Amino acid sequence: MDKNILLGHGSGGVMTHDLISDLFVKYFHNELLETQTDSAVLQIASNIISFTTDSFVVDPIFFPGGNIGKLAIAGTVNDLAVSGAKPKYLSCGFIIEEGFSIGELEKIVKTMAEEAKKAGVKIVTGDTKVVNRGKCDKVYINTTGVGELSENRKDIGTGVNIEAGDKIIINGSIADHGMSIMASREGLNFSAEIESDCACLNHMIQKALDVSDKIKFMRDATRGGLATVLCELATDRNYGIEINEEDIVVKENVRGICELLGFDPLYVANEGKVVIVVASEDAEEVLEAIRSDEYGKDAAIIGEVTDIHHGRAWLNTGIGGRRIIDMLAGEQLPRIC
Amino acid sequence: MKYIDEYRDKDLVQKLVAQIKKKSKKPISLMEVCGGHTMSIQKFGIPYLLPDTVKLISGPGCPVCVSSNSFIDRAIAYSRLDDVIITTYGDLIRVPGSTSSLDKEKAKGADIRIVYSILDALTIAKSNRGKRVVFLGIGFETxxxxxxxxxLKAQMAGLKNFFVFSSHKIMPPAMEALIDEGVKIDGYIAPGHVTTITGTSIYKDIPEKFGLGCVVSGFEPVDLLTAILMLVVQIENNDPKVEIAYKRVVKPEGNVKAQEILYEVFELRDDWWRGLGILPKSGLKIREKYQMHDAEVMVPVEVEPVKEWKGCICGEVLKGLKNPxxxxxxxKVCTPANPVGACMVSNEGSCHAYYRYNK
Structure with a gap:
């Protein structure tokens, strides 16, 4: 096989076929994909499905703690899992820039296969396009996922059942992913390397769902960070939210870079963090279940849903002050002085 | 985190708050001059901790906010030149000019790059000899x-394609102009980073001529509350003076070496400030000796006529006369996502900070 992707790899001819069988089918192999038909035929146990799609264009494509492939699997698996669904099948579309290294592509595909296996999902259909040099940046990936959902969990995604007094849990430190990307992009790794938290959370979430049927809301705190999830929840459900800065974990090296650049970690992206709202009486049990998982060791109850200041999220600051958390207008930009 | 957590210590903060509550008798307004202070005050929720007698108002210390539309317009005009790369600190990217902004120009294809330091801009100039690299020089003595x-580095390296477009300003003229204009304040929380460079002598007129206290503060809650406490004590004792509540960084004489470099390259000129108008000797112009790196001299460009927004009260907000x-x-019309006035653009702008944390 050539060392670099050529336009011919997207032609639909022999080169495409070779790429598919030598790379994608080789690593993603499963009985559904191997049929190589126009569409995968799936069997689903439930009559409610959860269905989601996401595209990944991250730069750099390799970063401490993961790569674009790991993100593409975890992102979609997590979107299904936080909706209360059991992730089952993924599709996977690649848009590749002419000249991209096949070695790097192989690394990405291998990571995707490993992540999918860990998460217990199958990649059952896919697509490959090659675009002229300069028309995309190395490689873009789209994944779409289907998960099985049961009747009693179908409202977890919207949080319609949240009530004042419910507890808010997050499964660990925030801002790792965003600052890892920022640091590798800007060459700012002056202290210990910051690793992205990118991970499939479906097994951890299952552990939580196993111990409680009073989990009322889940959302992964990706772009826009923890703050955005809380603002969305407060506005959409018209409840108040109150969280305590003291209970939110931010790793030392992450805090350092945030301080340096003037970033607020509450708004920085995560790729392995879920915000869970659970009835107060089940909160400790759910917390324990999450903590028993490798991705939830630092989980904590960070606040609660309130019946005051409806539609607003408030932060009790670490020094005893208080302020509103609002949505970010655009990208966070470094401050000048 | 070392050197930060000590200054965010809850017990210490509570002790300072108790002291302020105990000492503060008459209602006072203190102005934090620096945009970084505005940010910290809001981020840590400090107003919530203060007694009703102490009111904080935001001053003109957000460089982005006080810059004129004509500065942004000229930067935009530069960005439209085919052979120009604009290098800038992040905050300027979204600032609205008369009809466009740098991020809109970037989307249209202009080569505009965010840098963290002018040294990054020099590197870009070195590796793009065929292009003219314009660095947007914004900010105060900091x-x-x-x-x-x-x-100076560009001069030494013979980097003929490197230019600075200076909107740099100095702080004291604005602080004095505010008092002259009748802004009702009882004391200044003076900027920590500016004073690190300048030293405290730049404030000596403020207690002497105007009878107002001036305490230099750092950016952590303990710094700010210490400065507030010192000002409260000064005011209650009717003893206005210049003090430092940020001694771990600020020396009375400042950073002499930085001052030398600053005035080696720049000289004072009259400059326009949003809300304050033209203030004599308040801006920094590149000296003739270094004009080969002065964008205003070396990169001629046609700039569209300036349009200021109607109804925007950024000027009054900057003077602390009005609340956002x-x-x-x-x-409504002006939000962080769609800023009309400059105070809504920068994180440090009073309107932006007010919108985000108090809306």
Missing amino acids: TAPGSAAGI KECKLFG
């Missing part, structure tokens, strides 16, 4: 020495 050092909420545009 960032100006950096720009000066950049110009009193603006008809605030939160």
Whole structure:
């Protein structure tokens, strides 16, 4: 096989076929994909499905703690899992820039296969396009996922059942992913390397769902960070939210870079963090279940849903002050002085 | 985190708050001059901790906010030149000019790059000899020495394609102009980083001529509350003076080396400030000796006529005369996502900070 992707790899001819069988089918192999038909035929146990799609264009494509492939699997698996669904099948579309290294592509595909296996999902259909040099940046990936959902969990995604007094849990430190990307992009790794938290959370979430049927809301705190999830929840459900800065974990090296650049970690992206709202009486049990998982060791109850200041999220600051958390207008930009 | 957590210590904060509550008798307004202070005050929720007698108002210390539309317009005009790369600190990217902004120009294809330091801009100039690289020099005495050092380095390296477009300003004229204009304040929380460079002598007129206290503060809650406490004590004892509540960084004489570099490269000129108008000797112009790196001289460009927004009260907000909420545009037409006035653009702008944390 050539060392670099050529336009011919997207032609639909022999080169495409070779790429598919030598790379994608080789690593993603499963009985559904191997049929190589126009569409995968799936069997689903439930009559409610959860269905989601996401595209990944991250730069750099390799970063401490993961790569674009790991993100593409975890992102979609997590979107299904936080909706209360059991992730089952993924599709996977690649848009590749002419000249991209096949070695790097192989690394990405291998990571995707490993992540999918860990998460217990199958990649059952896919697509490959090659675009002229300069028309995309190395490689873009789209994944779409289907998960099985049961009747009693179908409202977890919207949080319609949240009530004042419910507890808010997050499964660990925030801002790792965003600052890892920022640091590798800007060459700012002056202290210990910051690793992205990118991970499939479906097994951890299952552990939580196993111990409680009073989990009322889940959302992964990706772009826009923890703050955005809380603002969305407060506005959409018209409840108040109150969280305590003291209970939110931010790793030392992450805090350092945030301080340096003037970033607020509450708004920085995560790729392995879920915000869970659970009835107060089940909160400790759910917390324990999450903590028993490798991705939830630092989980904590960070606040609660309130019946005051409806539609607003408030932060009790670490020094005893208080302020509103609002949505970010655009990208966070470094401050000048 | 070392050197930070000590200054965010809850017990210490509570002790300072108790002291302020105990000492503060008459109602006072203190102005934090620096945009970084505005940010910290809001981020840590400090107003919530203060007694009703102590009111904080935001001053003109957000460099982005006080810059004129004509500065942004000229930067935009530069960005439209085919052979120009604009290098800038992040905050300027979204600032609205008369009809466009740098991020809109970037989307249209202009080569505009965010840098963290002028040194990054020099590197870009070195590796793009066929292009003219314009660095947008913005900020007060804090960032100006950096720009000066950049110009000196460019001179030494013979980087003929490197230019600085200076909107640099100095702080004291604005602080005095505010008092002259009748802004009702009882004391200044003076900027920590500016004073690190300048030293405290620049404030000596404020207690002497105007009878107002001036305490230099750092950016952590303990710094700010210490400065507030010192000002409260000064005011209650009717003893206005210049003090430092940020001694771990600020020396009375400042950073002499940085001052030398600053005035080696720059000289004072009259400059326009949003809300304050033209203030004599308040801006920093690149000296003739270094004009080969002065964009205003070396990169001629046609600039569209300046349009200022109607109804925007950024000027009054900057002077501390009005609260952002009193603006008809605030939160409706003018939001962080769609800023009309400059105070809504920068994180440090009073309107932006007010919108985000108090809306």
